[in-house]
Amino acid sequence: MKLYFMPGACSLAPHIALREAGLRFSLVEVDYRSKRTSDGRDFHEINPKGYVPALELNGGDLLTEVPVILTYIDEISGQKALLPRRGSDRLIALEWLNYIATEIHKSFSPLFRPRTPTAFLAPGRAHLSRRLDFVERHLQHREYLLGPGFSLPDIYLFTVFRWLDDQELSPTDWPALQRHSEAIAARQSVKDALEQESLAANFAHRRRMDHPRRHVRRRHGRIRSPGPD
Incomplete structure (x- = not known):
């Protein structure tokens, strides 16, 4: 592959x-x-x-x-199941994948586009914050999105939560999400992928250095990035 x-x-x-x-x-x-x-x-x-x-x-x-x-x-992962195999647990996992894709991932997109009107940025960040608030409440008493077990939605959430610093939002405003992200970052598969892509391992070191596009533009007196599609 x-x-x-x-x-x-x-x-x-x-x-x-x-x-x-x-x-x-x-x-x-x-x-x-x-x-x-x-x-x-x-x-x-x-x-x-x-x-x-x-x-x-x-x-x-x-x-x-x-x-x-x-x-x-x-x-195709064989015995190493990364999603529940069947029943309501699998449907809940797929629900999380879709929520992250449509409500979090895509909420970043207009914020990163250089042609987005400045007047949209604050409402856009507020919209994203509300979506993150929902996940924050869910994770307050859970280690992972599906409870005690690590799964693919955790990987996707980790990936998009890394973009937060590029939007003048602090990960510390969502402590459960930050704890979750740090736990995912400690996995060997994640360390290896970050190293392969030359990305920093945590928010404190990454800041704007490993943004998805690595290209920044100054717009209206601040650094702006093309951001995710």
């Missing part, structure tokens, strides 16, 4: 999951500005959507979208 990624982007979630599952795969980096791969190809010819992640399967098929790729990784 081959994972197309951008350092620090949402593709970090399937990267971690592949390592967690112990699966064999290769990585191909995609440049944000040129949309060319590290081996010189036009990424749009590989994935017409033009954004990561994209997972090329051994048979040549291409999977896109984080929840779909994560679910596929679980399906």
